[in-house]
Amino acid sequence: MTPASKKLFKSYGLGLIWLFALLWPLLGIHADGTITFKNAIMVWLYVFAATLVILVFVLLRRAGLLSFMTVPLVRAGDAAGRSAKTLPGWTWVSAGLAFLLLFPQFTGRYETDVAINVLVYICLGLGLNIVVGLAGMLDLGYIAFYGVGAYTYALLSIHYQLSFWLALPVAASTACVAGCIIGYPTLRMRGDYLAIVTLGFGEIVRIILNNWMSLTNGPNGILGINPPGIYYPSFADGFSIEHLYLKKLHLVYYVILALAIITIIAVRRLNFSRIGRAWEAIREDETAAELMGVNTFRLKLLAYAMGALFGGLAGAFFSARMRFVSPESFTFIESATVLAMVVLGGMASIPGIVVGALALIVLPEVFREFELYRMLALGGAMVLMMQFRPEGIIPATRMGTRSEEKG
Amino acid sequence: MTAPILELKDIHSSYGNIDALKGISLKVYAGEIVTMIGANGAGKSTALMSICGVVPIKAGEIYYNGEAIHGKPADALPLLGLCQVPEGRRIFPRLSVEDNLELGAFFRKDQSNIVADMERAFALFPELKDRRKQLGGTLSGGEQQMLAIGRALMSRPKLLLLDEPSLGLAPLIVQRIFDIIHDINAEEGTTILLVEQNANIALQLAKRGYVLETGKIIMEDEAEKLLHNPEIRKAYLGEA
Numbered sequence: 096m097t098p099a100s101k102k103l104f105k106s107y108g109l110g111l112i113w114l115f116a117l118l119w120p121l122l123g124i125h126a127d128g129t130i131t132f133k134n135a136i137m138v139w140l141y142v143f144a145a146t147l148v149i150l151v152f153v154l155l156r157r158a159g160l161l162s163f164m165t166v167p168l169v170r171a172g173d174a175a176g177r178s179a180k181t182l183p184g185w186t187w188v189s190a191g192l193a194f195l196l197l198f199p200q201f202t203g204r205y206e207t208d209v210a211i212n213v214l215v216y217i218c219l220g221l222g223l224n225i226v227v228g229l230a231g232m233l234d235l236g237y238i239a240f241y242g243v244g245a246y247t248y249a250l251l252s253i254h255y256q257l258s259f260w261l262a263l264p265v266a267a268s269t270a271c272v273a274g275c276i277i278g279y280p281t282l283r284m285r286g287d288y289l290a291i292v293t294l295g296f297g298e299i300v301r302i303i304l305n306n307w308m309s310l311t312n313g314p315n316g317i318l319g320i321n322p323p324g325i326y327y328p329s330f331a332d333g334f335s336i337e338h339l340y341l342k343k344l345h346l347v348y349y350v351i352l353a354l355a356i357i358t359i360i361a362v363r364r365l366n367f368s369r370i371g372r373a374w375e376a377i378r379e380d381e382t383a384a385e386l387m388g389v390n391t392f393r394l395k396l397l398a399y400a401m402g403a404l405f406g407g408l409a410g411a412f413f414s415a416r417m418r419f420v421s422p423e424s425f426t427f428i429e430s431a432t433v434l435a436m437v438v439l440g441g442m443a444s445i446p447g448i449v450v451g452a453l454a455l456i457v458l459p460e461v462f463r464e465f466e467l468y469r470m471l472a473l474g475g476a477m478v479l480m481m482q483f484r485p486e487g488i489i490p491a492t493r494m495g496t497r498s499e500e501k502g
Numbered sequence: 503m504t505a506p507i508l509e510l511k512d513i514h515s516s517y518g519n520i521d522a523l524k525g526i527s528l529k530v531y532a533g534e535i536v537t538m539i540g541a542n543g544a545g546k547s548t549a550l551m552s553i554c555g556v557v558p559i560k561a562g563e564i565y566y567n568g569e570a571i572h573g574k575p576a577d578a579l580p581l582l583g584l585c586q587v588p589e590g591r592r593i594f595p596r597l598s599v600e601d602n603l604e605l606g607a608f609f610r611k612d613q614s615n616i617v618a619d620m621e622r623a624f625a626l627f628p629e630l631k632d633r634r635k636q637l638g639g640t641l642s643g644g645e646q647q648m649l650a651i652g653r654a655l656m657s658r659p660k661l662l663l664l665d666e667p668s669l670g671l672a673p674l675i676v677q678r679i680f681d682i683i684h685d686i687n688a689e690e691g692t693t694i695l696l697v698e699q700n701a702n703i704a705l706q707l708a709k710r711g712y713v714l715e716t717g718k719i720i721m722e723d724e725a726e727k728l729l730h731n732p733e734i735r736k737a738y739l740g741e742a
Contacts, residue, residue, distance in 0.1 A: 369608070372597070372601055372608075373605070373608060375594070375597055375601075376594050376597065376605050376608075378596075379594035379596055379597060380592050380593075382576075382588065382592070383588060383592040383594065384594075384605070385556065385575075385576040385577050386554060386556070386577075386579075386580070386585070386586050386588055386592075387580060387585075387605050387606055387608055387653065387654075387657065388577050388578075388579070388580030388581055388585075388608050388609040388657060389577055389605070389608050390575070390577045391577065392575075
């Protein structure tokens with residue numbers, strides 16, 4: 096046995112002992128005072144068996160005994176990548192677009208609903224990515240802007256019957272203003288301090304929504320929000336312009352699809368712009384960026400405002416689709432989920448965040464029976480990510496490519 | 503002599519209760535290379551950071567081209583032609599060499615000149631040209647120092663502040679960097695204020711020198727004279 100594998104087995108053994116020490120109090124000590132061992136040992140044995148199998152695979156891979164399997168797989172992957180590149184990029188984009196456009200025609204209500212969720216979270220993830228991935232400021236209260244956007248449209252809709260499309264820019268700008276208000280006092284902070292303060296602001300917004308009864312109707316929420324509407328020409332009897340509320344789910348899907356595509360294009364353009372590069376410089380070294388003439392104060396505020404803007408857009412859509420908002424939708428766990436998508440998918444990488452949102456929304460739906468273990472699986476996935484792919488599922492290939500040199 | 507391009511008048515600054523600078527006055531004239539030497543913790547870097555407005559000053563005045571710049575934010579200075587190459591290089595590790603250089607010209611709007619300036623930086627540091635797409639953090643120490651200097655040059659500085667460009671580099675590379683600093687000064691007329699621990703090489707390059715000790719300037723003279731001053735030789739050049 097080599098020293099390396101000896102070390103591995105030693106830490107594996109220690110880990111198992113530690114796991115049992117954690118498991119037994121949880122499973123073995125009951126509320127009525129009885130103490131059992133059977134349950135804990137059973138679960139522990141399952142974990143032991145599962146991890147042992149994984150360990151054997153890891154060891155085989157290290158010894159190169161699995162190369163007969165991995166090498167052809169990697170080769171096939173490379174070949175697929177190369178053949179994908181032979182077709183111009185727009186073919187893939189248009190194929191993807193066609194698929195997305197046709198998606199609700201083939202699938203049922205449930206699938207469309209999940210797809211809408213994914214698209215909402217893509218918008219949120221991309222917005223948060225501006226703050227976290229590009230400007231490098233850890234924001235744990237991002238969902239507050241989602242809430243501000245949602246309540247803006249909700250209130251405008253029930254009090255003034257303002258149409259969704261007119262309310263959209265209003266919701267975006269109120270979220271933007273909220274972003275500046277929250278961003279302004281936090282800009283002097285860095286790292287952990289910033290994270291804690293944003294966490295606090297996120298909670299403040301939720302508590303205000305919860306307690307300002309006269310405006311927000313408190314925990315009861317706001318009912319009767321209008322869905323997005325469209326005008327269309329009708330030729331049924333003569334010519335007239337008809338108005339239609341988009342109540343059908345597949346029509347709502349197209350609204351969020353359009354919003355998500357706009358968000359992707361906007362974030363992509365920001366990413367590759369001069370401002371995007373300055374954000375990345377701030378993330379890398381704030382003082383050095385300042386010495387190079389980057390107005391860090393203004394740019395960080397702008398990052399907050401832009402991030403909040405996309406959150407506000409998504410929020411307005413959320414309330415229009417649910418036709419109901421309540422403060423419960425804007426809890427810390429939502430902020431954490433969006434952040435997890437950004438980290439899991441790959442910071443500052445747009446395809447990464449799309450995949451991250453897809454993974455964190457679709458997988459829990461697929462494994463609905465194991466709902467109890469969702470947080471466990473998410474935590475486990477995070478640990479594995481940090482071990483094996485710390486840069487995310489699809490890492491940003493090269494950050495801040497000069498726009499004139501692409502393609 | 504004409505008015506100095508940079509003048510510090512009795513600068514005090516501190517980190518909390520610890521006084522880092524206890525009244526520093528110095529003058530730099532256009533076109534010259536001035537060096538500030540001193541041991542660790544003498545306040546050399548603090549002096550440069552105070553000039554750039556990163557470390558706030560408690561008392562004193564700083565004039566650049568006759569204009570008071572104390573209290574100005576750090577990011578306003580490159581616009582005036584005052585740029586610093588900070589200690590430890592501080593390039594942007596996860597940005598490409600090109601993006602690093604481009605950030606040096608962040609405030610400039612003249613795109614065509616920026617491209618020309620980048621070519622000039624590549625002419626000055628050919629090794630950067632081969633690595634233009636590489637991430638800054640993957641460069642060697644010497645290359646990173648070249649990148650940091652190149653990045654500062656992208657702002658077309660009139661006055662360049664260099665903080666320990668020799669830090670952690672092999673002697674051959676140090677010589678090369680100092681040759682380039684000499685060229686920048688001789689060919690473009692860029693005024694240079696150089697902070698160094700390596701007193702020998704700094705005094706050979708500079709025209710005048712200041713000696714800094716625990717936040718005070720204890721000596722000021724022609725570099726040539728400082729180089730032959732027995733006290734300096736003993737304290738900073740390692741002679742018994």
